[in-house]
Amino acid sequence: xxxxxxxxxxxxxxxxxxxxxxxxxxxxxxxxxxxxxxxxxxxxxxxxxxxxxxxxxxxxxxxxxxxxxxxxxxxxxxxxxxxxxxxxxxxxxxxxxxxxxxxxxxxxxxxxxxxxxxxxxxxxxxxxxxxxxxxxx
Amino acid sequence: xxxxxxxxxxxxxxxxxxxxxxxxxxxxxxxxxxxxxxxxxxxxxxxxxxxxxxxxxxxxxxxxxxxxxxxxxxxxxxxxxxxxxxxxxxxxxxxxxxxxxxxxxxxxxxxxxxxxxxxxxxxxxxxxxxxxxxxxxxxxxxxxxxxxxxxxxxxxxxxxxxxxxxxxxxxxxxxxxxxxxxxxxxxxxxxxxxxxxxxxxxxxxxxxxxxxxxxxxxxxxxxxxxxxxxxxxxxxxxxxxxxxxxxxxxxxxxxxxxxxxxxxxxxxxxxxxxxxxxxxxxxxxxxxxxxxxxxxxxxxxxxxxxxxxxxxxxxxxxxxxxxxxxxxxxxxxxxxxxxxxxxxxxxxxxxxxxxxxxxxxxxxxxxxxxxxxxxxxxxxxxxxxxxxxxxxxxxxxxxxxxxxxxxxxxxxxxxxxxxxxxxxxxxxxxxxxxxxxxxxxxxxxxxxxxxxxxxxxxxxxxxxxxxxxxxxxxxxxxxxxxxxxxxxxxxxxxxxxxxxxxxxxxxxxxxxxxxxxxxxxxxxxxxxxxxxxxxxxxxxxxxxxxxxxxx
Numbered sequence: 001x002x003x004x005x006x007x008x009x010x011x012x013x014x015x016x017x018x019x020x021x022x023x024x025x026x027x028x029x030x031x032x033x034x035x036x037x038x039x040x041x042x043x044x045x046x047x048x049x050x051x052x053x054x055x056x057x058x059x060x061x062x063x064x065x066x067x068x069x070x071x072x073x074x075x076x077x078x079x080x081x082x083x084x085x086x087x088x089x090x091x092x093x094x095x096x097x098x099x100x101x102x103x104x105x106x107x108x109x110x111x112x113x114x115x116x117x118x119x120x121x122x123x124x125x126x127x128x129x130x131x132x133x134x135x136x137x
Numbered sequence: 138x139x140x141x142x143x144x145x146x147x148x149x150x151x152x153x154x155x156x157x158x159x160x161x162x163x164x165x166x167x168x169x170x171x172x173x174x175x176x177x178x179x180x181x182x183x184x185x186x187x188x189x190x191x192x193x194x195x196x197x198x199x200x201x202x203x204x205x206x207x208x209x210x211x212x213x214x215x216x217x218x219x220x221x222x223x224x225x226x227x228x229x230x231x232x233x234x235x236x237x238x239x240x241x242x243x244x245x246x247x248x249x250x251x252x253x254x255x256x257x258x259x260x261x262x263x264x265x266x267x268x269x270x271x272x273x274x275x276x277x278x279x280x281x282x283x284x285x286x287x288x289x290x291x292x293x294x295x296x297x298x299x300x301x302x303x304x305x306x307x308x309x310x311x312x313x314x315x316x317x318x319x320x321x322x323x324x325x326x327x328x329x330x331x332x333x334x335x336x337x338x339x340x341x342x343x344x345x346x347x348x349x350x351x352x353x354x355x356x357x358x359x360x361x362x363x364x365x366x367x368x369x370x371x372x373x374x375x376x377x378x379x380x381x382x383x384x385x386x387x388x389x390x391x392x393x394x395x396x397x398x399x400x401x402x403x404x405x406x407x408x409x410x411x412x413x414x415x416x417x418x419x420x421x422x423x424x425x426x427x428x429x430x431x432x433x434x435x436x437x438x439x440x441x442x443x444x445x446x447x448x449x450x451x452x453x454x455x456x457x458x459x460x461x462x463x464x465x466x467x468x469x470x471x472x473x474x475x476x477x478x479x480x481x482x483x484x485x486x487x488x489x490x491x492x493x494x495x496x497x498x499x500x501x502x503x504x505x506x507x508x509x510x511x512x513x514x515x516x517x518x519x520x521x522x523x524x525x526x527x528x529x530x531x532x533x534x535x536x537x538x539x540x541x542x543x544x545x546x547x548x549x550x551x552x553x554x555x556x557x558x559x560x561x562x563x564x565x566x567x568x569x570x571x572x573x574x575x576x577x578x579x580x581x582x583x584x585x586x587x588x589x590x591x592x593x594x595x596x597x598x599x600x601x602x603x604x605x606x607x608x609x610x611x612x613x614x615x616x617x618x619x620x621x622x623x624x625x626x627x628x629x630x631x632x633x634x635x636x637x638x639x640x641x642x643x644x645x646x647x648x649x650x651x652x653x654x655x656x657x658x659x660x661x662x663x664x665x666x667x668x669x670x671x672x673x674x675x676x677x678x679x680x681x682x683x684x685x686x687x688x
Contacts, residue, residue, distance in 0.1 A: 064175060064258070066298025070374045073295050077413060093159065093176050100294035115167050125155065128148045130288045134363065134421060135414055 005087075006113035008095070009105040010126065013118045016107075018055050018083070039067040043074040050080045057107075060088035072102035092120045100129065138199050138501065139284045139428040141249040148291075149246045152253060156180045157239035164236070179259060179297065181252025182238055186553045191230045191238060192255040193245060197265035197283040197307075198226030198504040198511075202491035205502055207248040209487035215241050220487070222472055222480040224544060224595060225304070226264050226504045227255055231551060253291065258299045260290035260370075264306045266315045267505035270429060271513035273461045275309035276326045277333055278429050282362070283307045285417070285425055286324075289363050296370050300377035301385035303370070311624065316506065318350045318626035319343055319598060321387045322369060327356065334358045339369060339399075340391030345590045347597040347628045348388040351396050353403065360416035361407075367414065368407035372399065432499035432514060434462055439518035449524050451573065452535040460514065468498075468512040468523060469505070471534040471542060475567040478560050479545045480508035489530035497523050507544055509537065539576040540584060540649070541567040544595055548588030548605065555588035557605025557612040558638070562586055565642045570649075579649060582663045585620070598622035600664045601648060602629040603641065614641040616648075618675055619667045630672060632679055644679055651678035 007016045023034040026041050034055035037043060046053065056075060058068045072084050086098050087107040098106055108116070156176070163173040177183075181192040193208070200208075208228055212220045215237045216230040223229055233241060245251055255262055263283040270278040286305055290296070296303070308315040309326045317323025323338035335357045341350025357365050369387075376394070378384045391399055445453070457466045470490065473479050482490075490510055494502045497519040503511035515523055527533040536542050543566060546552065548559030563586055570576055585599030589606070596602030602617035614636050617629030636644045649663075651674055656666045667675065 063172065064298055065379060066258075066296070067375055067379075069295045069298065070371050074371075077409060091172055091176070093155070094298075097292075097294035097297055115169075117167075120162070120167070123158070125151050128144075128151050128292075130148070130291050131293060133144065134285075134289055134418075136418070 004110045005107050006110055007085075007105050007107050008113075008118075008121050010099060012122050013113070014105070018085075021055060023055070023057055037071060039065065039071060043071050044078065046075070046080075047078055050075075050078060050082070053080070053082050055083045055085065056080070057085045057087050058103075060086055060090050063089045063091045063094060069097060069101040072098070076102040092116050092124060095121060095124045096126055099126065100131075138201060139196070139280070139425065146246075146249065149249065149251050152180075152251065152292075153239060153242045153246050156242060160235060160239055175257055175298070178257035179254060180238075180242070181255035182233075182235075183256060184553070185231065186549075186551055188232050189235055189238070190551075191233045191241060191252055192223070193228050193230070193250060193252050194255045194262040195227050195250075195504050196287050197263060197269065197280045198267050198506075199269075199280060200502040200504065201248075202495040202500050202502070204248045204250055205487050205491040205494070207244060207250070209484035209491070211241055211244055212484040212487065214244075219481055219483045221478075221547070222482060222504050222508045222510070224506045224508060224546075224593065225255075225262055226267070226506055227262060228504070231547075256302070257297075258301050258303075259297045260293065260299075260303045260305065263287050263290070264304075264315060264320075264506060266308045266310060267503045267507075267511050268314065268458070268467055268513060269309060269503075270431060271460050271465075271467045272310060273459055274312065275461075276328050277309050278426075279307040279309035279315070279324075279326055280429055281422070281426050282324060282326060282335070284428070285362065285422065286366070288425075289366065293370075296374060299370075299374055300379045301382060303373070303387070313622075313624040313626075316595075316598065316622040317341070318624070319347075319595075319622055320350065322366070323350050329356050332358065335362065337365065337369075340388040340396075341626075342386050342388040343592040343595055343597050344386070345383055345592070346388065346392075347592070348392060349626045349628065350388075351391060353396070353400050359422070361411060362417050364410040364414045364416075365403075365407050367410045368403050371406050371410075372402050376402075432501070434465060434499075434514070435516045435518075436464075437516055437518045439464065439516070441517065445521070448535075449521055451577075452524050452533055453520060455535045455539065455577070456537045457515075457520065464517055466515055466517055466520060468515050468520070469537045470510040470512065470527060470532050471537050472509050472532075473536060473542050473563075473567070474531065474534050475536070475541055475571045476564050477567070479543050479563050482510070486530055486532055489526065489532065493523055493526045493530075496526075507542065509542070535573055536576060538581050538583075539573075540570050540579050540582045541576060543567065543584045543586060544599070545586040546588050546593035548586075548594075552588065552593075554591060555605070556590075556607035557588045557614065559586045559588040559594055559603075559605060562603060562605070562614070562638075562641060566645055569642050569646060578659065579653070580659065580662050583622075584645070595622065596620070597628045598626075599629060600662075600667070601645060603645075604635075606635065608635070612638045614638070614644075616641075616644065616679065618648075618672065619664065621664065632672065632676055634680075647678040648675055651675055 337354040338350035498512040545563040549555040587594035598620040620629030
């Protein structure tokens with residue numbers, strides 16, 4: 001997080017536990033630490049590094065572009081246990097889906113955080129979900 | 138019919154509360170119009186030419202009387218006393234106020250209805266054969282599968298922001314009334330070695346680029362349904378084009394990638410999903426199946442040879458069809474009165490339909506994608522009473538499947554995208570062929586009219602398709618012939634230059650004259666005659682000697 005962004009978890013607005021972490025792009029990435037995974041990349045490119053990788057940041061250039069949700073889900077499918085963050089234009093109303101798809105938190109601009117204060121994010125209901133019921137074996 | 142559980146009801150109330158909050162945030166400015174747009178769309182709220190439009194989901198077109206009465210109440214209370222049944226088996230209200238919409242959604246939730254996922258780039262309301270559970274020839278009621286898909290796709294965390302809208306349809310019969318070959322995913326329930334599973338078709342669609350769907354799996358075991366759908370949607374979500382909304386549907390992905398390549402990507406993803414996801418739980422299926430029990434059919438004695446009035450006989454010949462039980466019939470109520478707006482029903486008509494369904498139809502109603510209302514189960518002894526009640530409500534037009542049973546999009550009278558009027562064309566064709574005896578002589582004929590290239594009126598699959606365009610500020614109507622939305626799927630062929638607003642109905646009349654002149658017998662339908670004769674004689678009829686000489 002920088003001064004111009006805000007991290008939000010299910011608990012509300014929080015400090016960035018990865019503050020100061022260097023987050024290279026996928027091309028520059030060599031292993032360990034953190035990486036920025038663009039939505040037009042293939043998440044399986046990270047497969048060899050999943051055990052050492054701590055943070056994957058997936059950018060949302062627009063709230064209408066839902067590829068990030070599938071990327072987060074794909075990382076979890078690959079067995080990634082680390083932290084997955086949605087960065088960019090994520091709506092309050094996408095928060096439930098983001099957490100369910102596999103994200104741990106979202107990082108939005110300070111301007112958006114001013115328009116969508118913490119109370120709106122805390123008010124998001126997380127309890128109702130068809131898929132969990134259907135996939136309960 | 139599917140019976141809502143506490144879970145379903147709680148889910149609905151939570152979603153209404155959420156949307157009420159979103160509307161408030163839009164009004165207080167914490168949501169911008171750009172941000173609000175996908176949210177209102179996901180709740181079925183469009184901004185139309187004159188006002189907002191609320192599209193209410195009628196999952197697989199099935200309704201109870203109480204639900205139909207609630208739609209009537211909503212039409213009276215928050216709209217102008219009518220609703221419009223759509224080609225996705227839904228109903229649209231054309232005049233709601235934004236601030237009223239949360240109350241409308243609450244009223245809908247009172248009868249387990251909603252507007253969730255009726256628009257937006259998400260998985261839309263799943264459609265199914267409108268004779269499901271009543272038709273004699275089905276492997277299984279397709280609504281069981283449609284309801285499973287409704288649950289799976291509702292609020293799915295991964296697939297709410299797809300490249301473009303995504304439509305699924307399910308049929309339980311070989312004869313396809315659900316138009317599965319023209320859906321993003323079409324599903325046919327089939328049986329193999331005593332096991333119920335699915336044929337899966339992908340990449341069909343109408344719109345600007347009509348394409349016939351391709352079979353991607355001949356037989357998918359039922360246990361793998363969700364794993365396979367997840368695989369298709371994952372591949373589409375990541376690979377579908379987002380640079381151009383007119384190239385964003387899965388049909389373009391299939392076309393540009395090639396079926397074999399895409400199929401292999403889907404199968405690879407499916408293998409992963411199959412490893413991760415449990416098989417579709419038979420208990421879940423059994424619970425859903427139990428909701429679709431057939432009614433306790435009456436065993437009333439009746440005389441099948443009892444004399445019928447000519448009007449009743451004519452009505453039944455056109456609007457009734459065989460039921461799985463010999464002593465019952467399914468009755469299609471035409472929402473296409475001669476000279477009326479296709480699909481529009483008044484609140485009084487909705488209440489009449491609810492009353493009739495309650496008295497004679499085991500409380501069940503269906504909306505067909507052809508914008509008619511169906512009483513799926515009527516005992517044959519009750520048919521005269523049903524006819525009388527329909528006639529009293531102005532709902533006894535005996536034109537189902539005939540030339541005046543027209544599908545038309547709202548067109549320029551309502552829609553912000555339309556480039557030409559559709560409804561007046563439908564009305565004028567109805568009036569030109571207002572004599573029902575003449576309509577019967579012409580026989581089965583599907584005319585479909587779209588008011589722009591987005592093809593909401595499904596003109597590509599009309600036996601006669603009419604597409605209204607704007608040519609330098611003047612309405613111009615192109616004709617296509619030979620389209621077919623059934624299992625024999627075909628996209629209509631354009632005849633040539635279009636016709637002006639005042640020329641299009643005479644042009645249709647000339648087509649009909651040519652058909653009547655050249656058919657082998659009254660049994661040869663328009664579509665069959667077209668397939669036998671080809672375009673030439675119809676082109677002659679449309680464009681006359683000038684064309685004949687040029688050719």
